[in-house]
Amino acid sequence: MNLLATSIFSLVALTSSAPHFRIKRQTANEVATRIVAVSKAKPELLSTAVSQADPDLLRVALTFADPDLLEVALTQAKAELLGVALTNGVEGELLKTALTRARPDTLAAALTAAEPDLLSAALTDAKAEL
Secondary structure, X not given: OHHHHHHHHHHHXXXXXXXXXXXXXXXXXXXXXXXXXXXXXXXXXXXXXXXXOOHHHHHHHHHHOOHHHHHHHHHHOOHHHHHHHOOOOOOHHHHHHHXXXXXXXXXXXXXXXXXXXXXXXXXXXXXXXX
């Protein structure tokens, strides 16, 4: 009986002293980008994004991207170039700029016709604000 009472008391003490974590609600834009990713993306491009992306860059894309531009990236890109755009070394602010301020046709051209080295340079060495 003492063991049972001690166990219950210990569990109550642990749960009452544990920090209460609040789940952060997603913004309307975050919900919209996730809907685009799940419902409109080409399976091979979504697979590339999930398997090759730096987690921080994927978070930038799913948090800040304009849903229409994310749709362009996940439906029109070449898988190799999408992989380049989401890999280590890419500056998150530059990716954010590309996915929020680019024209859809310009983004499509960058993700379908660019040389991988040039795309990498644009996303690692450029200045976010010109």
